[in-house]
Amino acid sequence: MxxxxxxxxxxxxxxxxxxxxxxxxxxxxxxxxxxxxxDIQRKMSLYLANRDTEFILFKPVKVLGQLL
Numbered sequence: 001m002x003x004x005x006x007x008x009x010x011x012x013x014x015x016x017x018x019x020x021x022x023x024x025x026x027x028x029x030x031x032x033x034x035x036x037x038x039d040i041q042r043k044m045s046l047y048l049a050n051r052d053t054e055f056i057l058f059k060p061v062k063v064l065g066q067l068l
Contacts, residue, residue: 033061 011017033040041054048054 030064034065037061 015021037058041058044054044057048057
């Protein structure tokens with residue numbers, strides 16, 4: 001483990017913070033969100049009566065899907 005000048009351990013030196021691990025976690029989270037999107041939207045509609053609000057909240061998810 002690598003320590004900085006203050007004696008704290010640097011996050012980037014931790015095994016769970018490697019680029020590959022982070023990429024895998026993000027990809028898995030995105031895959032699960034994509035698979036459950038319809039169910040999540042259905043459940044959200046119980047709390048959000050305004051369809052425009054739902055669209056605004058899900059826009060980042062849709063944009064991310066287009067980038068990947």
